[in-house]
Amino acid sequence: MKASGSTNWKGPVKFRMPTAENLVPIRLDIQFEGQRYKDAFTWNPSDADNEIAIFARRTVKDLKLPPAFVTQITQSIQSQLADFRAYEGQDMYTGEKIIPIKLDLRVNHTLIKDQFLWDLNNFESDPEEFARTLCKDLGVEDPEVGPAVTFAIREQLYEIAVQSVSSARESRLSKKSRRGSDYGSASKASGLSMDLVKLFSFKSSVVRKRKDLDVYEPMVDLLTNEEVDALEAREERHAR
Amino acid sequence: MEVTTDRSSSKDAELELELELYTIPAQSSWFVWDDIHEIERREFTEFFSESSITRTPKVYKEYRDFIINKYREDTSRRLTFTSIRKYLIGDVNLLRKVFLFLEKWGLINFLQKSDDVVVEESEAKIEQGTTPAGIRVTSTPNSTRPVIAPPLVEERAEPALTFPPLTSYSDVFKKPALVCGQPCPSHSAAFYEHNNKSNLCDKCFKNGGENNSAELIGSSAAAAWTEEETLLLLESVLKHGHDWELVAQSVSTKSRLDCISKLIELPFGDFLMGSASGRLRSSVPTEDEHLSSPSNLVQQMKTDGQEHKETETREENEEDEPPAKRKRAAMMSDGDSYLMKQVAAMACKVGPSVTTAAAKAAIAALCDEASCPKDIFETTSDYKNSAADRSVGDKDTSDIEEQQEEKEGLEDLPVGLRMRVSVATALGAAAAHAKVLADQEEREMELLVASVIDQQLKKMKSKLKFLEELEVIMDAEEKVMEGAKETIIQERISVLQSAFSGGITKRWDHTCVK
Numbered sequence: 104m105k106a107s108g109s110t111n112w113k114g115p116v117k118f119r120m121p122t123a124e125n126l127v128p129i130r131l132d133i134q135f136e137g138q139r140y141k142d143a144f145t146w147n148p149s150d151a152d153n154e155i156a157i158f159a160r161r162t163v164k165d166l167k168l169p170p171a172f173v174t175q176i177t178q179s180i181q182s183q184l185a186d187f188r189a190y191e192g193q194d195m196y197t198g199e200k201i202i203p204i205k206l207d208l209r210v211n212h213t214l215i216k217d218q219f220l221w222d223l224n225n226f227e228s229d230p231e232e233f234a235r236t237l238c239k240d241l242g243v244e245d246p247e248v249g250p251a252v253t254f255a256i257r258e259q260l261y262e263i264a265v266q267s268v269s270s271a272r273e274s275r276l277s278k279k280s281r282r283g284s285d286y287g288s289a290s291k292a293s294g295l296s297m298d299l300v301k302l303f304s305f306k307s308s309v310v311r312k313r314k315d316l317d318v319y320e321p322m323v324d325l326l327t328n329e330e331v332d333a334l335e336a337r338e339e340r341h342a343r
Numbered sequence: 344m345e346v347t348t349d350r351s352s353s354k355d356a357e358l359e360l361e362l363e364l365y366t367i368p369a370q371s372s373w374f375v376w377d378d379i380h381e382i383e384r385r386e387f388t389e390f391f392s393e394s395s396i397t398r399t400p401k402v403y404k405e406y407r408d409f410i411i412n413k414y415r416e417d418t419s420r421r422l423t424f425t426s427i428r429k430y431l432i433g434d435v436n437l438l439r440k441v442f443l444f445l446e447k448w449g450l451i452n453f454l455q456k457s458d459d460v461v462v463e464e465s466e467a468k469i470e471q472g473t474t475p476a477g478i479r480v481t482s483t484p485n486s487t488r489p490v491i492a493p494p495l496v497e498e499r500a501e502p503a504l505t506f507p508p509l510t511s512y513s514d515v516f517k518k519p520a521l522v523c524g525q526p527c528p529s530h531s532a533a534f535y536e537h538n539n540k541s542n543l544c545d546k547c548f549k550n551g552g553e554n555n556s557a558e559l560i561g562s563s564a565a566a567a568w569t570e571e572e573t574l575l576l577l578e579s580v581l582k583h584g585h586d587w588e589l590v591a592q593s594v595s596t597k598s599r600l601d602c603i604s605k606l607i608e609l610p611f612g613d614f615l616m617g618s619a620s621g622r623l624r625s626s627v628p629t630e631d632e633h634l635s636s637p638s639n640l641v642q643q644m645k646t647d648g649q650e651h652k653e654t655e656t657r658e659e660n661e662e663d664e665p666p667a668k669r670k671r672a673a674m675m676s677d678g679d680s681y682l683m684k685q686v687a688a689m690a691c692k693v694g695p696s697v698t699t700a701a702a703k704a705a706i707a708a709l710c711d712e713a714s715c716p717k718d719i720f721e722t723t724s725d726y727k728n729s730a731a732d733r734s735v736g737d738k739d740t741s742d743i744e745e746q747q748e749e750k751e752g753l754e755d756l757p758v759g760l761r762m763r764v765s766v767a768t769a770l771g772a773a774a775a776h777a778k779v780l781a782d783q784e785e786r787e788m789e790l791l792v793a794s795v796i797d798q799q800l801k802k803m804k805s806k807l808k809f810l811e812e813l814e815v816i817m818d819a820e821e822k823v824m825e826g827a828k829e830t831i832i833q834e835r836i837s838v839l840q841s842a843f844s845g846g847i848t849k850r851w852d853h854t855c856v857k
Contacts, residue, residue, distance in 0.1 A: 201433070201434055219428060219429075219435045220432065220433060220434055220435060221434060221435060221436070222433075222434030222436065222437065225434055225436050225437065227436065228434070228436040229436065232439070233435060233436065233439070236423075236424050236425065236439065237425055239423075240423035240424060240425035240426065241425060310405065310409055310430055310431060310432070311429065311430050311431060311432050316429055316430065319428075319429040320429040321425055321429070
């Protein structure tokens with residue numbers, strides 16, 4: 104049964120990124136003839152398809168890559184978009200789902216570690232704005248950090264959205280899901296969300312306890328060149 | 344609320360008073376601690392719609408109170424979203440929304456410059472002092488302690504978002520004003536007044552760079568300039584030209600900027616500055632204050648020239664030191680070219696009507712002084728004529744003496760007048776040359792117009808010819824048509840004849856004959 108009468112079960116909505124702008128995170132990692140092209144960016148799925156080819160050509164030209172990359176890039180983007188579109192027709196659950204999003208990324212010389220809560224149900228959320236505020240407040244000067252943070256957030260949101268689609272499918276099959284609020288089932292599916300009822304009840308405060316403060320605090324590190332090289336070498340080793 | 348009173352009671356009386364007062368903008372006076380206002384309800388419908396357990400009024404109030412309290416812990420620093428987000432559980436986007444809402448209404452970060460608008464807003468506030476529309480929000484409303492204004496903080500008197508910049512001020516001043524919106528007790532007492540009537544201290548003005556086209560009225564920079572320093576300056580400027588570093592080195596006691604400003608103020612200093620300081624020419628202390636229109640500029644320049652001559656004579660009379668005289672003489676030879684160049688440049692820049700007006704004015708001014716040069720010229724020409732005569736004829740000692748006397752007499756004329764004379768001749772020569780050129784131009788123009796008219800006539804003629812030919816052709820055709828008509832009629836007649844001879848019925852008769 105519904106708890107406290109305060110939840111509203113919204114019907115399943117069509118799959119989309121739970122952000123204000125429906126942008127798809129695209130990751131590229133192409134190796135060819137000894138050259139490696141790694142990139143991560145957001146793509147607007149409502150762009151025309153020929154834009155992909157144009158983008159690929161422009162990228163290859165700007166980065167002076169061998170022309171074989173054009174087709175590879177195009178293919179990669181197209182397949183990822185196709186995956187996204189495959190999900191688009193389906194339903195996903197939109198319950199209360201506040202999940203922690205973790206950031207642990209290195210962009211050039213900046214290392215960012217952060218954790219914060221994100222409401223998947225908030226379709227007005229804006230990773231770009233969040234990233235911008237983060238960089239501004241922490242005084243990050245490298246302009247590449249913002250987009251990287253945005254991408255990381257979107258990637259995680261995308262994964263969870265995908266999971267919620269599959270969970271929706273599951274619960275449609277099973278009859279048990281009719282009962283209970285969706286956040287319960289969704290949380291079981293993702294295994295990540297918080298115990299919202301406990302947190303937001305009348306008794307507890309919304310202010311975080313001291314012991315949790317460090318976890319949720321952003322940490323920005325500026326690395327020296329040697330450290331960057333060391334980290335890169337380690338990453339290479341892991342990749343292989 | 345309890346927190347703040349606890350904190351305040353543990354500090355000094357003065358600090359207590361200051362801590363208790365938080366300034367928020369007048370339009371946010373609806374805010375109360377104990378309740379959630381209608382404005383907040385409207386803004387954050389998601390909290391109040393009872394649609395979720397994570398968004399309840401209680402939660403909203405906690406967020407809000409926490410953020411405001413956090414800000415008031417230290418009102419001197421700007422509260423950033425990132426710093427408080429770690430304290431609160433909940434969707435960061437929602438938290439951000441609450442944060443922005445509070446910031447917009449000035450309930451937090453009211454006294455802080457927001458980074459986004461620092462460029463515009465901070466320039467706007469020239470006056471410092473109490474925030475105009477701010478009200479005092481005391482944490483203990485019923486306190487009997489007197490209300491004391493918060494300490495004036497010079498750099499942070501600007502509100503974050505609410506007031507639009509004063510456009511006239513911000514249009515004129517870019518970065519330099521940032522330093523100088525405030526009275527600068529640390530800077531020297533001299534002020535430069537801008538035509539917008541705001542005060543800059545000289546240091547800030549100089550730091551703003553010579554790009555400022557502000558006008559300088561008023562006393563000169565830093566210390567006074569002694570005679571020796573002035574001399575040194577002039578010499579070094581002559582030697583080094585535009586290299587201000589070397590000039591400053593030569594005039595050891597004065598900085599680079601001091602040198603430049605002193606030079607500007609000297610009456611002929613701007614001649615030395617050359618074309619680079621075209622705008623700075625205006626700085627010669629004159630009565631003219633309005634240099635907005637180019638015509639004024641040219642007139643100004645003309646008055647410059649006049650005053651320049653006058654000051655020369657004045658200085659001459661004051662018996663300046665030899666170097667200064669030498670300076671002037673040397674400069675005059677250069678001055679001509681500068682002068683001419685300036686005139687030419689200005690004439691190019693402004694429109695022709697303006698140039699004519701300026702030329703007329705200049706001529707009028709020169710004619711006023713015409714009496715003196717005329718005399719001089721007449722004596723000179725007389726002298727020349729007489730010299731020519733006498734060189735032909737026999738030379739008497741008396742004649743030679745006369746010549747010598749005349750020569751001396753000529754030289755007795757003050758140097759200043761000779762200067763004026765030579766300048767006047769230079770300008771006159773330029774005027775004559777200009778007239779010649781103008782006549783040439785006119786003739787050329789007439790020639791061109793005539794050729795244009797010629798061409799038009801030719802066109803007309805050829806068109807007429809064409810039409811005539813057409814007419815001829817038409818006539819010929821008409822004849823042919825007539826001929827054809829005749830033959831047709833003939834044929835018809837013959838047909839009818841044969842028809843009649845063959846015999847036709849009455850009825851048919853009618854139709855045929857028709």
